[in-house]
Every structure is written in structure tokens, then in C-alpha cells.
Amino acid sequence: MSNCAHVQRQLSAYVDGELDPATHVQVEEHTCTCDECLEHLLFERSFRDQVRSAISDVSAPAELSQRVRVSLVEAAGAEPSGIRAKLPPPRVLIVLAAAASVGLAFWPGGLLDQGRTTAATLAPMLRDVVRLHSNALPSDIPEAEGDRVQRYFRGKVEFPVRPARFERPDVRLVGARLSNVRERQAAALFYDVHGRRVTVVVFEFPSTPAAAFDEPFEQRDSHVFYQDIQGYTVPVRNHAGLSYAFAGDLDRRALLQLAASARVSD
């Protein structure tokens, strides 16, 4: 039947349910009486099923739901519970990497467990960080190079102190000092950033609500958690269960970018 060629061309759309009602009925009736076209129809249906089942569903990685929840909380601007009214809400600012050449290594970790209450606990600690910076206390060690600093703190604090590094020629580690943040031991690292002072305080606080991502990034946005404390913007990064809080005499954007660009070697 010359009809068959025509019907067979319609079968794809027929199986997709996309034919207009009149044509749909025509094809249906034809395939009831024509073996050859029926054969084609059955194949078309089976092919559709096979394509569908060949592409199987995968499960989302475990941390995706965490990640999604964090971003929803931030988007809603939801307030952490138990926070005193005068404390500004914690925020996450998306900081653009300066250029691909500022090689950023992503800091793994930063799991948000009880993000809302940790922000409240964190604030007093960050006040101490600010105090450490604004008091401009002298360095404990005369010459500061990464290794020396690390060795200095060994035995004095109960965590390894790996200084933050920056791929910028105008950033130098100039000193370090043993200190504390609330009752916790802390290592204060002093940097000279283009002539200005920046203090990075390292202390044990594993669950800072910093949304950190595992993949290395080239030109992507970086999420940096910060709080505004007494006129200072204090970004906080996470690495291996430790928090690195930045306080400095830079404008807010510059400090956030600096914090975003920080790396810690393992």
C-alpha cells in the first residue's frame, strides 16, 4: 500500500503523542490492519524504551543537598537563631577572582553543620581577632618564613599552623605571635600587604559556615564568609578543621579578594 511509506514517517511523532487527533487516528487504524507498519510501530516504541532505560539515573553526590540548603538559607537571608539584635547577620559575598593567574587552590572542608548557631558563637571570637589586629602587638619571632613560623608554633598550639600563602609579590609574611581567641589558643600571623598590615588569625573552629567547594577553580567565583565586626570586615576561611580569620587595613573588597586568594599548602 502506498499509504505505508507515509504512515511509517509518522510513527515517530505518533509514539511521541505529537500528532493531531485526526492523523493520530489514521495511523492507529492503519497499524491495526497492516502487519508491516505494525512491525515498525512496535520497533519504534521499543526503541524509545530502550533509549530511556539506556540512560540511567544516578544519585546526587551526598554533599549536594548540603550545598543546596546552604545557598537557600543565604538566599532567604534567614537570620541565625539566638543572635542579639545589634549583631549584623552573617553573609556570604561572592568575590570575583582577580585573574586566572591568581592561582586559587580551593580549601576543602567547611561543612555547615549548625550554621546558624555557629555564626553566633563565632562573633565574639572575631572580636578578639579584630582586637589582635588593632593592638598591633609585636611579633614573637624575628624572621618570618613559612617554615620557621610553622616550627615556632609546634608544641605551643595543639594544631599545625600552616601560614596562608598568596601568589602576589606585594604580600609578605612579616611576623607571628602566639595568642588566644576567647579561651582558645590561636596563632596570629602578620602580613604586609602593599605596605598595609593584615593579620590572619588561625584557631580551632571547624564549623565556620564557609561554603567551600572541592574543585580547583580558574575563573570561577569564590564564596567567602565574612562578618562585620566593629567597623572591620572579617573574612573567614576554613582549612582542615581550622579557621583563618583576616583582619586588615585594606578596604573591604581588597581584603575579601585577599582572603579569597589565600592558599594553604598541605
Next chain:
Amino acid sequence: MAWFGRGGAKRRQSDFEKEVLPHLDALYSAALRLTRSPEDAEDLVQDAVLKAFRFYDRFEAGTNFRAWLQRILINTFINRYRRAARERKAFEGPMAQPVGDGVMSRAALRRLREPVSEAERRLLAAEIEAALERLPEEYRLIVLLADVEELTYREIAEVLGCPIGTVMSRLHRARGAMKTQLVAQARSLGILSDEVEPDDESEQAAEPVSLDRYRRQREAAR
């Protein structure tokens, strides 16, 4: 972002979160098929969920929430992640072959739609995936949208921003190319014999699948 008052925003966010979380696996699957990179897939899901959250008040309660999320995911993908979409490479590779109407004999049709064993079914599934991967990006995407995400032609046309006729012809060509490849592979695997009389009933006897032959062929293809 509009502020609905702190309590309101929190309630909205936690309601939305409860609704969205069960769909994450499906969204991630779709995102992975579209982007073909686990990192991009996660980013895409996050972006899409955020966008859905922002437009939550536009969702009509009682309609299909997953389908709504899926549309947003696909749109986000189209807008952000597709590179150089309008390639003119439509007629290279598998798309260059004409899709003849008589390409498959009745015996071949019958043989391929009913795999005789689980092993054969899996072989065919693998060939289908391979055939899909070989398609140029535009065609691959259309097959995914039509067959896996199950969008209508109109929805595909809207999402891709092209005429519905283009969707239909691309879909036709893409499926044709996949079928052609499937038949060719089935022949070389011995599932289909090379010379098949159109109505010869004796050819219906199932040929045992030769795994050795399959393995050798795979090795040769590398």
C-alpha cells in the same frame, strides 16, 4: 532580593527546601546528562534551585513541581552552559548518512526490539548510549529532551529557541542516525546476520551472542 519580613522569608525557604530536596537526584541526573561533568552538574543544580526559589511564587500549587524544576534546570543550562550552540556541523559524521525509510528489514526490526537475554539487552543498551554520544551536541540534546526528559516538541522548541519544525527534523535525523548505528553494530556483534531475507521466517532463530567477538571488536575499536 525582596524582603518578606524575616519570619516570612525563613518559612518560605524551609517550605521550599522540603519540597525540593526529594527531587535532587533526578535534577542531578538530568544535569549530568546535559553538562557531562559532575562539577558542572552540581553547579547547574544549585543555580537552578536558587532560580526556582526566587520564582517560587510563580509556581502554581497542584501542578507538577518536578516538571517545573526540570524546565528551570534546562533553561538555566541553555542560557549558561551551552557553548557555541549554532554549530554548522550538522552534516558531519553520523548525520551525513541519509535516513532511508527502508533501512531496516522486518526481521531486523523484530530482532532488535526483543533482546533474547539480559546480556544482549545490556549490549544493545551500551550501543544505544554510544550512538547517542556520537551525535553532535544539538542533536544529542534534542534526543535527551524528547526521550529522557520527555518534553513536548513545543516545549523543546521554546527551550532551545528554534522553530518546532527544526525540532522535528532534527529529532528525526538524530533517531535515524542512532538506529543506523544500532543496526550496524548489531550486525558486527552477530545479533543480526548480514543477509536477512525480508520475510524469511527461518531467520528469526535467535543467534547466540558471541561475547568473544564483542570483546575482540571492542579491543579493535580502541
